[in-house]
Amino acid sequence: MQDIVVLFGNQMKEKNIPIVFSGLPIIKAVHISMTQLMQNLIGNALKYHGKTDPIIIVSAEETHTDWIFSVKDNGIGIDPLYAEKIFMPFQRLHLREDYEGTGIGLSICKKIIDRLKGKIWVESTLGEGACFKFSIPKTS
Numbered sequence: 001m002q003d004i005v006v007l008f009g010n011q012m013k014e015k016n017i018p019i020v021f022s023g024l025p026i027i028k029a030v031h032i033s034m035t036q037l038m039q040n041l042i043g044n045a046l047k048y049h050g051k052t053d054p055i056i057i058v059s060a061e062e063t064h065t066d067w068i069f070s071v072k073d074n075g076i077g078i079d080p081l082y083a084e085k086i087f088m089p090f091q092r093l094h095l096r097e098d099y100e101g102t103g104i105g106l107s108i109c110k111k112i113i114d115r116l117k118g119k120i121w122v123e124s125t126l127g128e129g130a131c132f133k134f135s136i137p138k139t140s
Helices: 002-015 031-047 105-115
Strands: 019-022 056-060 067-074 119-125 130-137
Touching: 002 019, 002 031, 031 056, 031 067, 031 105, 031 130, 105 119, 105 130
Parallel strands: 019 056
Antiparallel strands: 056 067, 067 130, 119 130
16 A cells, blocks of 8 residues: 555545555565556545545554455446446446546456456445445455
């Protein structure tokens, strides 16, 4: 997470977007894959921040078998109708003129989590922000 803060530090300062970390464990994983995963999720939260004072909360909770991580924002949100579609390659919900990007970031996140034998999903209401969650089995 320290790498992510350094990576997005200027953008967070320019847009006055705080990132709050809560209950994050130390896990054994491929550093570059986890950095890419969090870069995509936090990058999207920064990109789709909306008009209210933005905030991003990164947290984790432990279950008997998994770690469940959350990246939550109070941005523009996602219509639940597209909750599955967004994890497919090159799927975009907005025009390129409105938001930059290729539509590949969330599909990369899904591939990373699939390799770890976990799951990734989004909980969101359009206009109220999004909470991306992913599980990583403790045995990964």
